[in-house]
Amino acid sequence: MNLNINFNREWHDEFIKRMDDDGPWTKWELYNLALEAEKNLSIPDFLGLQAPGHLPQLTFLPHQLEVAKTVIEKMNGKAILADEVGLGKTIEAGLILKEYMIRGLAKKVLILVPASLVLQWTGELNSKFFIPAVAQKKSYVWEQCEVVVSSIDTAKRQPHRDIVLNQDYDIIVIDEAHKLKNKNTKNYEFVQHLKKKFCLLLTATPVQNRVEEIFNLVSLLKPGHLGNQENFDKDFRNDKHSLKNEEKLKQLVNKVMVRNRREETGLKWPKRFVKTIPITLSETERNLYNSISDLKELPQFSRSKFSVLTLQREVCSSREACFLTLKNMLQKDPYSEHTIVPVMKKVEEVTQNSKAMKTLELVQSINDKVIIFTEYRATQLYLQWYLQQHGISSVPFRGGFKRSKKDYMTHLFKNHAQVLIATEAGGEGINLQFCQHIINYDLPWNPMRIEQRIGRIHRIGQKGDVHIYNFATENTIEERILNLLYNKINLFESVIGELDEILAKFELKNIETYISDIMLNSESEGEMKVKMDNLASLINLEGGIKKKGWEEHAAARDSSFS
Amino acid sequence: MQQHEIHHFLERYFEANECSVEARHPSYMKIQLTVELDKLLMNRPFYWHYLEKTGGVPNPMALTLVTGQQTPQDGGGEFIHFGSPRLHQIFASTKKLGSFIRMYESIAQHTGQNIALHPWLCVNMKTSYQCDRKKDRISSYGIHLITGRMVESFHDKLTELPLTRKIPDFCYTLSPFIRPLSGLKRMEALVEQEIQQDDHSWAEDARARWREDEELLDRFYEDEEDKPEYYHVEKEALRTQYEPKINVDIINGGLFYLSETAMS
Numbered sequence: 028m029n030l031n032i033n034f035n036r037e038w039h040d041e042f043i044k045r046m047d048d049d050g051p052w053t054k055w056e057l058y059n060l061a062l063e064a065e066k067n068l069s070i071p072d073f074l075g076l077q078a079p080g081h082l083p084q085l086t087f088l089p090h091q092l093e094v095a096k097t098v099i100e101k102m103n104g105k106a107i108l109a110d111e112v113g114l115g116k117t118i119e120a121g122l123i124l125k126e127y128m129i130r131g132l133a134k135k136v137l138i139l140v141p142a143s144l145v146l147q148w149t150g151e152l153n154s155k156f157f158i159p160a161v162a163q164k165k166s167y168v169w170e171q172c173e174v175v176v177s178s179i180d181t182a183k184r185q186p187h188r189d190i191v192l193n194q195d196y197d198i199i200v201i202d203e204a205h206k207l208k209n210k211n212t213k214n215y216e217f218v219q220h221l222k223k224k225f226c227l228l229l230t231a232t233p234v235q236n237r238v239e240e241i242f243n244l245v246s247l248l249k250p251g252h253l254g255n256q257e258n259f260d261k262d263f264r265n266d267k268h269s270l271k272n273e274e275k276l277k278q279l280v281n282k283v284m285v286r287n288r289r290e291e292t293g294l295k296w297p298k299r300f301v302k303t304i305p306i307t308l309s310e311t312e313r314n315l316y317n318s319i320s321d322l323k324e325l326p327q328f329s330r331s332k333f334s335v336l337t338l339q340r341e342v343c344s345s346r347e348a349c350f351l352t353l354k355n356m357l358q359k360d361p362y363s364e365h366t367i368v369p370v371m372k373k374v375e376e377v378t379q380n381s382k383a384m385k386t387l388e389l390v391q392s393i394n395d396k397v398i399i400f401t402e403y404r405a406t407q408l409y410l411q412w413y414l415q416q417h418g419i420s421s422v423p424f425r426g427g428f429k430r431s432k433k434d435y436m437t438h439l440f441k442n443h444a445q446v447l448i449a450t451e452a453g454g455e456g457i458n459l460q461f462c463q464h465i466i467n468y469d470l471p472w473n474p475m476r477i478e479q480r481i482g483r484i485h486r487i488g489q490k491g492d493v494h495i496y497n498f499a500t501e502n503t504i505e506e507r508i509l510n511l512l513y514n515k516i517n518l519f520e521s522v523i524g525e526l527d528e529i530l531a532k533f534e535l536k537n538i539e540t541y542i543s544d545i546m547l548n549s550e551s552e553g554e555m556k557v558k559m560d561n562l563a564s565l566i567n568l569e570g571g572i573k574k575k576g577w578e579e580h581a582a583a584r585d586s587s588f589s
Numbered sequence: 590m591q592q593h594e595i596h597h598f599l600e601r602y603f604e605a606n607e608c609s610v611e612a613r614h615p616s617y618m619k620i621q622l623t624v625e626l627d628k629l630l631m632n633r634p635f636y637w638h639y640l641e642k643t644g645g646v647p648n649p650m651a652l653t654l655v656t657g658q659q660t661p662q663d664g665g666g667e668f669i670h671f672g673s674p675r676l677h678q679i680f681a682s683t684k685k686l687g688s689f690i691r692m693y694e695s696i697a698q699h700t701g702q703n704i705a706l707h708p709w710l711c712v713n714m715k716t717s718y719q720c721d722r723k724k725d726r727i728s729s730y731g732i733h734l735i736t737g738r739m740v741e742s743f744h745d746k747l748t749e750l751p752l753t754r755k756i757p758d759f760c761y762t763l764s765p766f767i768r769p770l771s772g773l774k775r776m777e778a779l780v781e782q783e784i785q786q787d788d789h790s791w792a793e794d795a796r797a798r799w800r801e802d803e804e805l806l807d808r809f810y811e812d813e814e815d816k817p818e819y820y821h822v823e824k825e826a827l828r829t830q831y832e833p834k835i836n837v838d839i840i841n842g843g844l845f846y847l848s849e850t851a852m853s
Contacts, residue, residue, distance in 0.1 A: 030784070030785070030789060030792060030833060030834070030835055031832075031833070031834040031835065032781055032784060032834075032835045032836075032837065033834060033835065033836050033837065034777050034837045035836065035837065035838045035839065036773075038688070038712075038838075038839035038841075038842070039770065039773055039839075041688070041689065042689055042769065042842070042843070043769065043770065045689050046769060046844075050691070051689075052689055052690050052691040052754070052843065053686060053687045053688065053689060053690050053841075053843075054605055054687075054690075054754070055690070055692060055752055055754070056601060056604075056605040057605045057606070057683065057686050057687035058687045058690045058841055058843070059687075059748075060598070060601060060602055060605060060683045060686075060687055061683040061684055061686065061687030061688065061840060061841050062687075062713050062727075062744065062840055062841060063598065064598075064679075064680040064683045064684070065680075065684075065713075065715060065727065065840045066727055067590050067671075067680070068680060069715060069725035069726070069727055070717075070723055070724055070725045071724070071725070072724055073718075073722040073723065073724045073791060074722070080590075080671055080672075081671050081672030082672050083670045083671065083672065084670070099722075100722075103721050103798055103802075103830070103831075104721055104830070130722075130723040131717070131719075131723060132719070132721070132722075132723055157672055157673065157674050159674075195829075219819050220818070220819050220822065221822075222822050222823075222825065222826045223823070223826055224826045224829050224830045225721075225830065246809070249802070249805065250805065250806050250809040250810070250823060251802075251804075251805030251806045251807070251808045251809030251810075252805055254808065254809070255808060255809045255810070255811065255812065257812065258808075
């Protein structure tokens, strides 16, 4: 067989020079050490993983090691890593990257991640994997540093774009790759132009939903794997949304995609304990709620019923949240004075916040770290003040915080405060698994957001059980949503990661709008109930089918052992 | 590499580099670096530059390295394990420090007769087989620079001989007939020959994977007359990903003057 053999002769010249100069010559011991060092660094086999031996301080989970082996040995280093949220895709990517670097197969590495995660990736690669990754800040970094972490938005823009496209990368890692599903975007076009020797695309959102998207993503990684557009349409496309030969497509996709599900990893997950805590409004609070509900009947609100809905939800949270919205409404439309001012008066009459009182009681009885989630900034501020009045220190948390501030707040919460009050789940990559209690002070209408909230603490690394407290204000819209939606779909007990698939499958991404729509346009309580039931059973049906599939799978596996 | 092996390696390394060991413990060590090693390991060129300009007294740093569970009582210390950057830096430095050698067989001479030492050129090599995967093999060859005879596993045989840096009394060296460069060429030819006889199913497999991906790529763009730029980029990427190649690097080597019977 004709093989390229390349002899590196750099050593020769220096050796001849030393012969001419009669030295200097090294010592026998150093000579031996040099050889031993090289022996230790040499790779004994094409197969297997070297990296874990280099990373003794990391404990890899079995499925993570399996993913790395599969990607390197079966997929030749081009793969979509699509594990469910919380199974450690970043760890898997780091492990694969490290393996290639140890083997000398990768030197120049580009890692494209959302802007908010650049520093986190850089930090983790350095501290966990000893990979000297550098966050792209100046344009010389592209050329001078070997492992660069950047946001795709920076990389695709000039003057960076030309420089980046000129580099010979050995590995390209792209986090949140589901954002590359549409081939008509600038991002897609940019990634398409990158020279991809080894390439990892990370995504938690399964891609089998839309025919187009899976084709685009796979074609980016490995053009032709699913044929060209024409073949693909012929072989797999039924109509715009549905597939044919699904099994065959799945097989093909699985050749370039690894996806572990939580239940398949065999990991023991901490238990979830869910408790609904009813809140009874005080008389003045009830008056306020009623007077807001009455607004719906006024002709001037017939076209902005949605804002009434918002106000109702806000009253359930805090009078502060509600007041702010009323004030804004008044500013926008001075003519509404005669309707809004009386309501504002009612706000002023409210003397206590029943929910906050309950919160205080609960926080005191838990006597451990607690995260409180609320939808409203005004409530967040109020709660912080209120808890402070009772000697409980808390840390605020908002999605809009810069990464460094988020990290700092997490640090403060971990070491100095009992309570974290957050207005949203804090986005990707915030891990609060040292905390075991979540209070859903008010409920978002999108079940995905609840899932994200719980996911912050219900993840790998959580040592104890997880307690979730849902506040429901009696005889209000809040209680209704809890009963109609959440309790029906068993959301709180279900497994993370299932819901996103279900919602994506039905394209229920705008579930919030959908629910508002039901709330607003139902003529009667009965109609509302029927519609919500339909929604819940739709979600449940899908979940149920999947559950059954899993059980059958497990049964089949068991029987094969007997 | 186990922790105790790392510990042993580090001890030998610092001793060979004439650093004084200030604290010796099975679990850690405290090393006073020499100027040379400070420059090599501590990454502070400005300090050394400044010192040379001002003519100050050099003050090389001390290094505390921890390899086991216990840390020194005054705290601190870098934990060293197989993946730690410090160890890899030290590994890399051995290549600079231990690349070229000249040694003599140490022969105790009683008869008063002069003994001839024969010139051998030895190289230790790393052969890397690389496609989208990689494997290394380390080998060692010696060539007799008079007869041209070549010996494999030369280094292992050397380790069984008593060697010294200075030519022993009553010994003299024979001049080589074969120039070292020619010797190196002959060894390359031998290595090449051996490689050709190896089993190279790994390379055939890699080419098959390469072909497979290339066919997919061609099919993807088959309808386009003018292939877009990224077709060519992708094609080139496949070559760099799969193309089998073999690299031979010299780790270290040098001249060894040995008695006539040493390698027989």
